[in-house]
Amino acid sequence: MDDRTLNDLLRRFGLSDKEVDTYLSLLAHGEAKASTVADAAGVSKRYVYSVSESLAERGFVEVNDHVVPTTIRANPPDEVINRLRSDVDAIRPGLEERFSRVERQTEQFEVIKSRVTVIKRIRSLLADADSEVTLSIAAGHLPEIRDSLVEAVDRGVLVLLIVSGADEVPDDIDEGLDGVASVVRTWREAMPTLLTVDSAAGVVAPPELLRRSNTDRQAIHFSQEQLAPVIVGSFLGNYWPAANEIATAAPAPLPVEYANFRHTVLQVTLRLRVGEIPRVTVGGRWTDRDEPAEISGRVVESKQGMVEPTTNEFPVQHSLVVETDDGKTVTVGGQGAFVEDIEADLVRIEEDDGDHEEADAGESDEADGADGV
Structure with a gap:
């Protein structure tokens, strides 16, 4: 050489x-x-x-x-070469991991140029939904994805739906909304098609793309956990409050468990609205000391903006106020909670046994009195 x-x-x-x-x-x-x-x-x-x-x-x-x-x-050269080879082998996993991360990054965004592909991606994402869907779509395209929405609701997925489209929203639209969402709102103004699934993936499409075939506007199909929560926040903070609530599903039968905290808050709120006081068991962590937390008690209040009347103090606030069995008042939030006392991982909702026990005791007293007569 x-x-x-x-x-x-x-x-x-x-x-x-x-x-x-x-x-x-x-x-x-x-x-x-x-x-x-x-x-x-x-x-x-x-x-x-x-x-x-x-x-x-x-x-x-x-x-x-x-x-x-x-x-x-x-x-000695052999010693140097072995040292260099060892260094190369040591950096291989880090290089490969970063390279694969770049490959995944390039796959996280897809540009969509046709209405047909947008609808196809929406159906596919809805079929994969496990816990939560937020969606705004024009009324004229709702029938194309209706079955996918119904199937998601049947699987126990929280579905928050805005049906939009200027003058396309008919007055009798509520007749075709049976089972399509947990909560439905309408907005007569045109708005983008916004879909998020499990705060991890979704679609963003301008109104023109679904309305006209000769537009040069494009949609984005994304799979990125950093972006999806931003879209959810925009949906709940900007579009949801401006729309009108027209349909709400009945509460789910109890007992029921949800890992998705917004779904928990919705179910509890629906029962509070009809005078029920549900009982919850919460597993998670104390936000002030990052230690495991597990509490049980009765829900005395919910802070939410999903159904009317809204009670949250800011658009994305969804939390519960729980009176625990030992008489303390504890606030519970979902993933990423820092204002509340507990960040919940899983919540089980049940009927309040205390009411039944008091009723049983009252019936027993009446029976004893009748025997005495």
Whole structure:
């Protein structure tokens, strides 16, 4: 191998031109004083000391400063090569992980140019929904995805739906909304088609793309957990309050458990609205000390903006106020909660047994009184 090729290969491992010259001089001498290496490499003795420390850290040489004058010895090539090979093997997992992350990143966004593909992506995402769907869609396109929405609701998915479209929203639209969503609102103004599924994926499409076939507007299909919550926040904070509530599903039979906290809040709210006081068992963590939390008690209030009358203090607030069995009042929020006392992972909703126990006791007292007569 000629000197130029060897120099080029060594530079690929991060050695500068002077470091290459110093290292090759050491290889030629085996072990030498700094002054000898300096003369051979054409650098100062001080520079040789500095470069030798750098080369020693990377395993190319060994500095013997226990003798006077200090000597520098080139390590055997096999030893250096094994060290380099070990370093390459060590960085392989990190490089591969970052490369695959970039590959996933490129797959997280898809540009959609046709109405047919938008509807197809919406159906596919709805079929994969596990816990929550937020969707705004024009009334004229609702029939194309109606079955997918009904199936999601039947699976226990929370579905918040806005039916929009200027003058396209008919007065009798509520007749075709049976089972399509947990809560339905309408808005006569045109708005984008916004879909999020499980706060992880979704579709954003301008109104023109679904309305006209000759538009140059495009939609985006995304799969990114950082973006989806932003879309959900915009949906609940900007569009949902402006729409009119026209349909709400009946409460689910109890007992029931939800990992999705907004669904929990909705179900509790629906029961509070008809005078029921449900009981909950909450598992999660205390937000002030990051320790596991588990409480049981009666829900005395909900803070929410999903159904009228809304009770939240800001658009994305969804929380419960629970009177625990030991008489304390605790606030419970969902994932990422920091204002509330508990960040909930799972909530079980049940009927309040206390009411039944009091009723049983009353019936027993009446029976005892009748026997006494």
